[in-house]
Amino acid sequence: MDPGALLRDGLALVGSFDARLWQTVALSLQVSLAAVLLAMLVGLPLGAALAVGRFRGRHVLIVTLNALMGLPPVVAGLLIYLLLSRAGPLGELGLLFTPGAMVIAQTVLVIPIIAALTRQAVEDAWREYAEQLRSLGVEGVRAAVTVLWDTRFSLLTAVLAGLGRASAEVGAVLIVGGNIDGVTRVMTTAIVLETSKGDLSLALGLGTVLMAIVLALNTAAYLVQAVARRRYG
Amino acid sequence: MILPLRLEEVSWGEGGRTLIDRVSLTLEAGASTILLGANGAGKSLLMRLMHGLIAPDSGTVAWRAGAARNARRSHAMVFQRPVMLRRSALANVVYALAVAGVARREREAQAMAALLEVGLAGLAHRPARVLSGGEQQRLALARAWALHPEVLFLDEPTANLDPAATREIETVIKAFDAAGTKIVMSTHNLGQARRLGDEVVFLHQGRLVECAPIERFFAQPATAEAAAFVKGELPWV
Numbered sequence: 001m002d003p004g005a006l007l008r009d010g011l012a013l014v015g016s017f018d019a020r021l022w023q024t025v026a027l028s029l030q031v032s033l034a035a036v037l038l039a040m041l042v043g044l045p046l047g048a049a050l051a052v053g054r055f056r057g058r059h060v061l062i063v064t065l066n067a068l069m070g071l072p073p074v075v076a077g078l079l080i081y082l083l084l085s086r087a088g089p090l091g092e093l094g095l096l097f098t099p100g101a102m103v104i105a106q107t108v109l110v111i112p113i114i115a116a117l118t119r120q121a122v123e124d125a126w127r128e129y130a131e132q133l134r135s136l137g138v139e140g141v142r143a144a145v146t147v148l149w150d151t152r153f154s155l156l157t158a159v160l161a162g163l164g165r166a167s168a169e170v171g172a173v174l175i176v177g178g179n180i181d182g183v184t185r186v187m188t189t190a191i192v193l194e195t196s197k198g199d200l201s202l203a204l205g206l207g208t209v210l211m212a213i214v215l216a217l218n219t220a221a222y223l224v225q226a227v228a229r230r231r232y233g
Numbered sequence: 234m235i236l237p238l239r240l241e242e243v244s245w246g247e248g249g250r251t252l253i254d255r256v257s258l259t260l261e262a263g264a265s266t267i268l269l270g271a272n273g274a275g276k277s278l279l280m281r282l283m284h285g286l287i288a289p290d291s292g293t294v295a296w297r298a299g300a301a302r303n304a305r306r307s308h309a310m311v312f313q314r315p316v317m318l319r320r321s322a323l324a325n326v327v328y329a330l331a332v333a334g335v336a337r338r339e340r341e342a343q344a345m346a347a348l349l350e351v352g353l354a355g356l357a358h359r360p361a362r363v364l365s366g367g368e369q370q371r372l373a374l375a376r377a378w379a380l381h382p383e384v385l386f387l388d389e390p391t392a393n394l395d396p397a398a399t400r401e402i403e404t405v406i407k408a409f410d411a412a413g414t415k416i417v418m419s420t421h422n423l424g425q426a427r428r429l430g431d432e433v434v435f436l437h438q439g440r441l442v443e444c445a446p447i448e449r450f451f452a453q454p455a456t457a458e459a460a461a462f463v464k465g466e467l468p469w470v
Contacts, residue, residue, distance in 0.1 A: 231360060
């Protein structure tokens with residue numbers, strides 16, 4: 001079958017609001033958004049602390065975070081799998097092959113991205129602001145809040161980058177979720193399955209939705225930055 | 234009153250190099266003080282030591298006895314490159330007032346008055362960072378001035394500005410001086426030093442070499458270093 005016809009079929013499937021397809025899309029978004037929210041709670045303060053703090057092991061932590069940005073999702077998935085498997089240390093929670101496990105795995109993948117990008121943005125701003133703020137008599141928490149507020153648009157980009165990573169990865173959710181139909185099947189794992197089954201039009205339809213979401217996220221990030229630069233300099 | 238400011242045997246170094254070398258100096262109220270010296274002479278560092286941004290390795294920096302408690306709010310500094318927060322010009326001044334503990338309902342009026350003083354009232358609601366270099370520097374002056382400091386440190390405030398913007402800044406500085414604020418300024422512009430200054434503190438390689446009334450400093454420098462500096466820099470007037 002030629003790719004054009006496949007794509008037409010796929011898009012028709014998307015357009016027909018096929019319940020199975022949209023359930024998959026919805027779960028994908030739920031898992032990835034939850035993971036990003038959790039990763040923000042850890043990543044933003046961690047990044048800010050690394051940017052401003054001066055403590056032992058800071059450089060090691062920064063290099064580690066930067067390296068973890070490239071952590072292969074399958075490796076993250078494998079580690080979470082070992083933790084959550086029946087015999088593992090967290091096996092009693094019974095999370096393996098549930099959306100909860102997928103959220104955990106994606107959180108682990110996203111934290112380094114948000115933390116590392118936050119660190120970079122806040123550190124640049126801090127280098128510029130530190131002396132002026134001290135001259136004005138601004139210290140401690142107030143200084144931190146001022147700098148975070150002034151870098152808010154860069155931080156939004158960091159968060160969106162994290163969301164992009166979470167929604168696009170397949171290795172981790174496949175391993176810890178198991179791609180169970182109606183339970184843990186998300187867009188990326190469905191694409192893998194449908195492709196191996198030979199149902200290329202459904203795979204292509206899902207792929208199109210996924211790309212549209214990632215494209216929309218990046219467009220939003222770009223627009224926010226552009227507007228912010230024009231409005232706030 | 235926090236003046237006079239006394240520095241006694243103040244030294245400061247970095248990486249094993251002494252950059253400020255046993256400087257003793259007293260700044261009295263009234264006269265505008267100009268810090269002169271070649272690049273690397275220690276003008277900026279000395280001002281940061283006076284303003285309290287860095288602490289001396291040895292020696293003491295002390296405001297008038299009994300003034301220590303609220304001295305910090307009584308002196309402000311304007312940097313060579315103004316750092317503006319990502320908010321409106323007015324909000325930048327309001328922020329400084331909030332930090333200084335000014336009551337919320339009084340902040341905006343006071344900030345507006347400060348902007349008026351530097352001729353920026355019409356740009357109050359513009360984002361500070363999209364203002365021109367000269368406007369940003371005037372905003373920095375307004376932000377410092379809003380707190381009515383007794384002493385205003387200015388670190389080469391017009392180094393990056395064109396002649397028109399420089400004139401505007403000088404006008405504002407003169408107005409602050411006339412209102413009774415002690416001006417302590419470093420500059421490479423000797424014409425500006427003459428226009429704004431009453432006395433010169435001349436630094437050479439981290440040491441205080443000469444303190445003199447401004448006209449005498451230029452007409453009859455007492456030290457060889459100062460003579461060489463005046464001779465070498467004059468073409469830049």
